[in-house]
Amino acid sequence: MTQTLLIVDDEPGIIDTLRAYFSPQYQVLTARSGQEAVQKAEQKPDLILLDISMPGMDGLTVCRTIRDHVTCPILFLTARIESADQIVGFQAGADDYIVKPFDLDELAARVAAHLRREQRHNGPSAVRFFGECAVDYAARTVAVCGESVPLSRREFDILELLSLNPGQVFDRERIYESVWGIDGDGSSDTVMEHVRKIRSKLARHTLHRYIETVWGCGYRWNG
Numbered sequence: 001m002t003q004t005l006l007i008v009d010d011e012p013g014i015i016d017t018l019r020a021y022f023s024p025q026y027q028v029l030t031a032r033s034g035q036e037a038v039q040k041a042e043q044k045p046d047l048i049l050l051d052i053s054m055p056g057m058d059g060l061t062v063c064r065t066i067r068d069h070v071t072c073p074i075l076f077l078t079a080r081i082e083s084a085d086q087i088v089g090f091q092a093g094a095d096d097y098i099v100k101p102f103d104l105d106e107l108a109a110r111v112a113a114h115l116r117r118e119q120r121h122n123g124p125s126a127v128r129f130f131g132e133c134a135v136d137y138a139a140r141t142v143a144v145c146g147e148s149v150p151l152s153r154r155e156f157d158i159l160e161l162l163s164l165n166p167g168q169v170f171d172r173e174r175i176y177e178s179v180w181g182i183d184g185d186g187s188s189d190t191v192m193e194h195v196r197k198i199r200s201k202l203a204r205h206t207l208h209r210y211i212e213t214v215w216g217c218g219y220r221w222n223g
Contacts, residue, residue, distance in 0.1 A: 002027050003115060006045035008037040008062070009077060010014060010054045018049065022111075034062045041066045047115055049098070049107075050079040052089070060092050067093030071140070071153065073114040078101075090190055093152055096181065113181060113189050128163065128222030132206050135163055144205035154179060155198050158191070162211060162221035171218035 004027040007018045010034070019028045025204040029045060031037040034057025037050065048070075052059035063074055086097060094177035095114060098107055103176040126137045134143045140156050151159065157179040160169065170178075180190075196209055202210055212222045 003046040004029060004043070004113070005030065006037070006040050006043075006048045008032075008034075008040075008049065008054075008059070009051040011051075014051075014077075017104075018069065034058060037062045037112050038065055041070055044070065045072055047072050047111060048074045050074055050076055050094075052076050052080075060089065063089070063092040063094055067152070073118060073153075075110065087190055087193070090154060091193070093154075095108075095153065110181075113158070116184075129207060130163065130166075130210065133202070133210060133223070135159070137164075139143045142202075144202060147205050149201050151198065151201065151207060152194075155194050155201075159192055159198055159211075162193065162219060163186075163223065166221045166223045169214045175219070 005022055006029045007015060007022075008031045009015050009018075010032050015030050015032060019030055022028050026046075029040050029043060031040045034054055037048075038057075050059045050062060057065075059076060059078075063076075067074070074093060074109040075096045075098055076089050076094045077098050077100060078089075079100045087090065089097065098110065112223060128135050128137070132145045136142075137160060140160075142151055142156070152157065158175060161175060161178050162168075172191040175191045199209070199211055202208075208222075210222055212220050214220055
């Protein structure tokens with residue numbers, strides 16, 4: 001089945017270039033405003049390329065609006081890439097950053113990598129139980145004592161990595177490369193913020209500390 005990309009940018013030239021480039025391989029939806037992007041997201045694309053700087057509803061607002069309702073990768077297109085901007089974007093639910101001006105072949109490689117990762121996540125159902133905690137890796141859900149624990153995409157990716165390798169210590173750099181990709185433009189400091197949020201959400205349901213800090217080394221899963 002042909003996968004669908006949603007391309008969102010207020011510059012017609014970028015829309016036309018990306019549509020022409022990706023159309024031979026993917027079904028391409030386009031939107032030239034944040035409001036239109038939210039509407040097109042209802043068609044459940046497999047990946048979204050989302051410009052940050054748009055008049056009216058910008059890309060960050062679009063991402064926050066749709067993130068709880070779409071599970072597909074969201075890649076920000078941006079002309080700026082400072083650490084503070086990256087952290088805000090990842091907190092909003094972004095999966096990657098593409099800096100303008102970009103190389104089309106590199107962009108295509110990033111898109112393909114995220115789609116492959118998504119296909120792996122949609123494999124056969126596999127549930128593991130860790131005491132009070134149940135992790136469904138196919139459905140990408142976590143429950144503690146039968147209560148659902150809502151995690152963002154990146155939060156689940158980190159929990160997945162650690163819980164599939166219980167007892168193994170991962171430093172922040174390795175977690176970042178495994179979850180965001182080796183070509184990610186962010187910082188491993190982002191991992192600390194995501195781990196803090198995971199712990200906070202789990203702590204609402206259990207006293208058990210599933211993610212342990214190994215001082216000077218990183219994190220490990222304590223199932």
